[in-house]
Amino acid sequence: MLLLFQHLNPTMNEKNLNPKNVLKAGPWLMIAVLLVFFINAGRSDIQSTGLKGSVKVDGSSTVFPVTEAVGEEFQLENKDVRVTIGSSGTGGGFEKFIGKEIDVCDASRPIKDEEKKAAEKAGIDYIELEVAYDGLSVVVNKGNAFVNSLTTQELKKIWKPKSKVKKWSDIRSTWPDKRINLYGPGTDSGTFDYFTKTIMGEEGASRPDYTSSEDDNVLVQGITRDKHGLGYFGFAYYEENKDRLKLVAVDAGKGPVYPSRASVSSNTYAPLSRPLYVYVRTDSLKRPEIKAFIKYFLNIGPRLVEQVGYVKVPVKSDKENRARLNKALGSPEEVDKK
Template sequence: MMTDSPSGGFSRRRFLTSSGAIGALALAGCTEQSSDGSDGSSGNNGGSTDSSGSGQLSGEITITGSSTVFPLATAVANEFQKQHGQVNISLSSTGSGGGFSNHFCVGNAEFNNASRPISSEEEQLCADNDIEFHEIQVATDAVTVIVNTENDWVDCVTPEQLRQMWRADGASTWADVNSDWPDEPINRFGAADTSGTFDYFNEAILGEEADHTSNYEATEQDNLILQGVQQDQYAIGYFGFAYYQSNTDAVTALSIDNGDGCVEPSLETAKAGDYQPLSRPLFTYPQKGALAEEHVAEFARYFIEQSANTELVAEEIGYVPRTEEAMQEELDALNEVIDEVQ
């Protein structure tokens, strides 16, 4: 199990620092009973109770997918297992696309996390393997562009400048983008092409008319992007906001000028819709068939309930939580699916 912070909450900084290097977790055997001897189930909004009447859930859950959603899913799983210690949850940070293609859509995972919607090709792969799924939005993220702390020539960029830096036939040096910038090579660190962050950045910044450069250090591990930029004055990188929020002293985040002035990445600007075009929804996808099993259904309900938990999602992990109204709509939709399969 992950270690709790001294205040009793989940330590985002400790988790994000370690999980970036680990990439996979198996959570099991952690129980927490309430004072009345129950398993701590809330029973609200149609979730977190064992409808079998046994009072004890058990079983296995495998979760794959997005490295961006990974910290949130791990925190949720950690808290779920305090209530349901006989549910074993295995999480792997495979990238959104890697999770869909190699695990979820071939029947080897009950959930796949994603930092962009499932693609038509992935939908077809799931259909070919008789895998039906249900989409759940769990938070909103702000893709964050970072530079070295010794970079003293830029603190705000436009999408067009980012396009020049990251397109296949684009700029080679900083001076190619702006003649006032150093005539030094742009050293890039970013998400691998199996990552939903890669897909989203591609769509939001490069669009259909340009390909992402292959001249960069590609990885699924945010800590490697951080380290690369941290060690190179002329480096640039991008990853989810939560990892930046846990490492604000290590690198500098660039503001984005999308036509209305420079806007820095933050929970507030992402929630307000001002941080454009790099704020994005985050998802988890359960298999519909797996929701026939009570422990899987309960975890899906719990994940949705926690998506509106400001302390967990915003303060401990670093994403924009769902509103209570949006959370309830997601929960109602999930319960309809569960009713169909159970």
């Protein structure tokens, strides 16, 4: 405020900044004072919602960009609520969720039967919310000029346990006789579970000799620096780095199809289109800040989902999400949309 006064009246400083001198300074300075006052008052009304506390989230690195975007906007409107978001992988997230270390678990696959049993044993009740659709993306280095598509059978040949694929020429004889370097999610990742179950037909079935990480950004960096790199991760990470990566079309028998919002939404990008979830502890929902955060997620999430590169859920799923939340809250009232 002092800087504004000094701009309008160079003689103003910290020592003589008082109401009497402001009035002497003239009408324009008085108008400036009132303007700053009302602007700050308005900002205070927006940011001071009365909510306090914390929201703890962990889990899937694929879902992370969505939750991070929601968390950032939520904190802008609720300055006294701290939202912390980790990305230890879906499996790691569920471990923390069941251990009551977090309120919300991001998941790129549905909760497993053994995780359900562990949650029940620990007395954890929860709701499942379907928040987005993703096209699991196969990518290579931007400089790769020969790989444009792969069949699901070729993906299986590359990634299956005890695979003998070492060079590009082991996949197609016309490709270079150069070593192929693989990058993929770690075993705690829901993306790993989904890919292995879908491509190999058995969850967890994969060759171990590849560069793995639960952090998709690590995989992105590896492939961008490796001209013979190939890997897979969520579509949003390709979208964010498409200037540095090359997307590979997947052929499941009906011709090569690239993942995109349209192909994921129509499920023509098969079999690698999938839903993404968040799981919320019902005991955490008793806290006002958690209740507000999840309502906010459902209201603003669809817009942010598309901004980060995923596909928003259909109207039917949105209604089911709201019904589940209302039931958990013990309230028949609809979760209002913004």
